[in-house]
Amino acid sequence: MLLLASLICIYSCKHRRHQNDKLSGFTIANRALAFKDHIDTIPKGYKGPKFVLRKNYPIKVDSTLYKSEKEKCKWLNIPLTEKDFNSAVKKDNGQWPEKWDEYASSIKQYLVSNLKLEKNGIAFNNPYWYNLPWLATNPYSGREFTHGARYSFPIPITQLVPSAKSKATVSVWGIAHYNYFGGLALGQVWSEYGDLQYMPAPNGNRVKGLPFLDGTVIHKVNIIGHLGDYTPEHLKNAPSWELNIHKNAPGTGAKTYERTLQKAHILEMDVMVKDSRSPCGWVFCALVYNDDVPYEKPLWERYEIMGIQFGMDPESFPAVPITESKPIHQTLLKPISEKWTVGCYGRLVTFQGSTSQNCMGCHQTSYSVKGTPSRGFALLGGLGKESCDTTSYKTYPNYFKNWKFPSVYDGTPMFNTSKDSLVGYDFSLRLFDAVESYEEYKVQ
Ligand code: HEC
Numbered sequence: 001m002l003l004l005a006s007l008i009c010i011y012s013c014k015h016r017r018h019q020n021d022k023l024s025g026f027t028i029a030n031r032a033l034a035f036k037d038h039i040d041t042i043p044k045g046y047k048g049p050k051f052v053l054r055k056n057y058p059i060k061v062d063s064t065l066y067k068s069e070k071e072k073c074k075w076l077n078i079p080l081t082e083k084d085f086n087s088a089v090k091k092d093n094g095q096w097p098e099k100w101d102e103y104a105s106s107i108k109q110y111l112v113s114n115l116k117l118e119k120n121g122i123a124f125n126n127p128y129w130y131n132l133p134w135l136a137t138n139p140y141s142g143r144e145f146t147h148g149a150r151y152s153f154p155i156p157i158t159q160l161v162p163s164a165k166s167k168a169t170v171s172v173w174g175i176a177h178y179n180y181f182g183g184l185a186l187g188q189v190w191s192e193y194g195d196l197q198y199m200p201a202p203n204g205n206r207v208k209g210l211p212f213l214d215g216t217v218i219h220k221v222n223i224i225g226h227l228g229d230y231t232p233e234h235l236k237n238a239p240s241w242e243l244n245i246h247k248n249a250p251g252t253g254a255k256t257y258e259r260t261l262q263k264a265h266i267l268e269m270d271v272m273v274k275d276s277r278s279p280c281g282w283v284f285c286a287l288v289y290n291d292d293v294p295y296e297k298p299l300w301e302r303y304e305i306m307g308i309q310f311g312m313d314p315e316s317f318p319a320v321p322i323t324e325s326k327p328i329h330q331t332l333l334k335p336i337s338e339k340w341t342v343g344c345y346g347r348l349v350t351f352q353g354s355t356s357q358n359c360m361g362c363h364q365t366s367y368s369v370k371g372t373p374s375r376g377f378a379l380l381g382g383l384g385k386e387s388c389d390t391t392s393y394k395t396y397p398n399y400f401k402n403w404k405f406p407s408v409y410d411g412t413p414m415f416n417t418s419k420d421s422l423v424g425y426d427f428s429l430r431l432f433d434a435v436e437s438y439e440e441y442k443v444q
Pocket of ligand 1: 150151152174176218219220270271272284285286348349350353354357358359360362363427428429430431433
């Protein structure tokens with residue numbers, strides 16, 4: 001009896017202590033920072049849209065909802081084989097193989113029925129879309145109040161306006177959201193108090209909730225501001241939203257934390273869909289603005305699929321010497337890509353990357369050293385600019401392999417650390433950024 005009573009006490013006292021911990025001032029502060037909507041101040045009298053973080057991640061699987069959401073992911077039912085993922089080449093008439101055409105169209109169809117592109121923002125037809133926590137903490141890059149866009153990175157203006165004889169850069173701001181299946185992962189990755197949750201096994205360096213589940217769709221709208229007098233030809237009549245972003249673009253003036261409300265163009269939309277059949281577990285897809293489509297057409301018709309990528313093409317240049325190179329067979333591009341930027345040797349990239357990069361090349365570097373996030377992505381300095389020359393396959397032999405979570409790409413020569421201490425985030429660079437921010441700001 002006594003034993004039973006003390007056992008109950010051990011359990012309940014421990015349990016209560018745990019509860020108290022959770023309600024401590026530190027934890028409350030942690031949660032407030034993690035789930036902040038935006039970093040900037042809403043000016044008096046502002047009447048436009050206001051961003052509210054979508055943070056009610058599903059914690060438990062509701063089997064009916066799970067099933068009905070899964071049915072909407074039509075691309076998962078297209079019978080693709082290993083061969084399809086390894087030898088996707090256009091037909092002689094320039095058309096894509098039917099299955100891949102259907103795949104890309106069903107992704108676009110899914111977006112069209114889930115997301116409404118409006119005059120000044122996105123509206124959701126489906127309530128199960130979510131945002132990441134921890135991205136409204138940094139005063140320079142943190143989310144702004146109108147649409148929750150955060151500063152991603154600068155690109156040279158010459159990438160958009162080749163005739164511009166200027167070294168100026170244009171800032172890219174991004175709004176990203178994760179569908180129901182993405183939300184299921186986020187609800188595990190983060191505790192309700194905004195703490196990163198690790199799995200007890202296998203060696204303590206895996207975050208809970210990953211890999212992302214099949215059916216995950218991540219959609220990111222890339223927006224550019226600070227175009228000044230320049231109008232890039234292919235953005236003629238492109239929609240613009242009003243955002244509260246940096247007053248000066250980096251490169252055009254001093255780095256400033258000051259922000260102003262200004263018109264900013266939607267440059268393109270990037271999508272990642274989780275499909276475990278793919279050699280790296282994902283299919284990347286870019287939708288770009290086509291200003292040849294009449295202005296009167298609905299907005300979604302003016303954004304066209306530019307291409308998809310589902311592998312690094314390890315058998316093509318510069319993964320192998322040019323004399324041994326096979327044609328690219330893990331990227332498919334539509335003719336509109338000729339107006340935009342094509343990445344390394346025909347791999348998928350858009351204006352937000354350079355001609356020597358590709359979507360997956362950047363995204364495979366989403367990992368950090370446990371507890372001290374270091375920018376794996378930027379640390380790859382050399383790869384940013386010179387990843388597509390004749391020596392890169394020797395310098396970075398791992399870069400062009402197809403990595404699949406939980407394997408973590410470890411190609412950076414700069415990391416003098418054991419591979420065991422690397423924590424991977426399954427190709428999500430925004431999640432990487434959120435973890436970095438969490439480590440920086442978490443209340444100790
Ligand atoms: C130069 C490196 C680079 C290239 C090339 C690149 N990305 Fe990204 N991407 C990033 C970074 C960094 C982020 C996180 C920053 C942010 O979201 O603000 C990101 C974020 C994203 C996100 C938001 C979701 C997430 O969890 O990361 C999506 C979706 C995405 N990219 C898709 C693409 C697609 C599709 C392509 C190719 C057309 C592409 N990216 C090319 C660096 C890159």
